[in-house]
């Protein structure tokens with residue numbers, strides 16, 4: 328046929344810029360704001376939960392590790408422990424100095440329990456009535472070693488330690504209803520003057536419920552035997568374990584296994600570890616919320632493909648290939664989900680920040696959580712959008728237009 | 732001698748359930764023609780238009796577009812042919828509600844590979860050509876039925892196709908707006924656009940240069956064939 332000679336070539340497929348297809352998807356989402364908001368909501372809640380949990384966990388951990396840093400992890404507490412027969416064994420009188428001489432130890436301090444001695448607000452109460460406040464003889468360097476701070480008044484010194492002066496732990500002061508120095512308390516059958524009150528001592532909470540008096544006055548007035556019952560020491564951070572190993576033999580060479588050595592910061596460190604597992608458990612819930620959100624997006628997209636068959640038919644008539652239809656719907660799913668993700672990240676960060684501020688913690692931005700939140704929402708969007716987008720692409724133009 | 736824009740060569744289309752929508756239809760549309768397709772409902776008009784527009788494939792026979800056998804082209808190639816060589820107009824306009832008239836018309840160039848600014852420039856040109864230069868920023872809800880169909884026609888024209896296929900473009904319009912739309916199509920044809928229009932209105936069809944009448948999937952009458 329002569330017609331063949333003049334046949335013009337047909338056009339080749341044009342490359343539609345990806346940004347333009349994304350623009351179409353964007354308009355598709357923006358054009359139905361109510362539906363977009365509803366379907367993005369699930370993802371937003373899931374991401375917000377994940378980001379908030381991680382953010383709160385991170386802030387809590389930052390707070391704990393800052394506290395650990397401030398308190399130090401190099402404090403060891405040595406106590407006499409029990410003998411085989413169940414009695415409290417005794418530490419030598421010079422035990423504090425012995426500990427101070429252990430290689431690596433920077434400083435050591437101690438307390439000695441003054442037995443059968445009680446503290447009361449007045450002399451009218453039965454001296455045997457309560458024993459909740461322990462009377463301790465204290466070395467003058469004790470606050471320096473355990474990191475105790477004085478809330479009001481002053482700590483004992485060599486001079487005040489010779490007189491009936493007492494420094495109260497925070498709980499003891501509260502129990503006795505004492506908050507101003509100069510108050511008299513009935514201690515071991517005589518009047519002692521309160522010269523100071525301590526802040527709570529985080530690494531030596533046993534001091535909070537004690538009344539601390541000078542070593543000299545304890546021996547001269549209250550019959551204290553002069554044997555320390557607890558020794559505290561600080562060493563360089565890197566030798567704490569070696570020091571801990573040396574201590575029992577040093578303080579009780581005959582029965583080293585009776586000696587109890589503990590590291591008070593371990594409790595905080597354990598809390599730090601526990602908090603991260605706690606967060607991980609809740610994270611599972613966030614992930615479930617995300618999956619549910621993903622199902623929401625998939626559902627919206629399936630409905631969208633059914634409802635928008637005429638639009639799909641029109642686009643095929645205007646020259647969209649299967650691939651371009653798929654890209655459009657996939658883009659919409661990713662945008663919907665990503666939108667939920669961004670809203671969720673903001674909500675989650677806000678929640679975590681509010682929580683941190685409320686708890687007096689440092690506000691931290693969990694960058695990994697933010698990246699994970701946005702990343703997960705985009706991933707969920709593409710997974711959720713895959714099937715509906717493929718269905719939209721598979722629809723034949725005439726089937727699609729039949730819905731018009 | 733130039734190739735016909737569209738050539739149907741003994742084309743049949745059978746749907747599942749032995750529905751013979753088209754039976755061995757042969758038809759050729761040459762460049763510059765204005766063809767009215769008439770026939771009762773269910774006679775196969777839409778089926779024929781979809782085959783002409785490569786939206787569907789015949790069960791038997793050959794469809795040639797600008798001399799090329801459509802059956803030889805894959806989906807991507809057919810999409811490109813629809814993007815550049817064929818313009819569609821539908822009875823229900825099929826405008827996107829949240830887009831302006833200009834944006835709706837620009838969609839006609841989206842799969843063309845044109846840049847965004849070129850799409851908009853040519854969309855405005857096309858809207859001016861159909862007499863809607865004053866409605867560029869309006870959304871479909873703000874337009875009358877006749878105006879909506881003009882926007883749809885502008886969208887079909889914007890890529891300067893070799894042929895415009897309109898399936899009952901006046902079917903959803905009152906008679907005055909319908910007449911206006913048909914006048915527009917005639918004007919466009921006068922300016923050189925090849926157009927095939929399905930219409931119910933026999934009176935209107937009578938004034939078209941060529942009429943093809945379908946009945947039960949067969950061409951019962953084609954005014955082009957009775958001419959010498």
Ligand SMILES: Nc1ncnc2c1ncn2[C@@H]1O[C@H](COP(=O)(O)OP(=O)(O)O)[C@@H](O)[C@H]1O
Nearest residue numbers: 746747750752771772773774775776777778779
């Ligand atoms: N997708 C389809 N599946 C089955 N039958 C169809 C389909 N599309 C059209 N038909 C049938 O084919 C015949 C021709 O339909 P159509 O081309 O739409 O006619 P017209 O446009 O002239 O009204 C009708 O009997 C119709 O019911």
Ligand SMILES: [Mg+2]
Nearest residue numbers: 776777778898
């Ligand atoms: Mg029809």
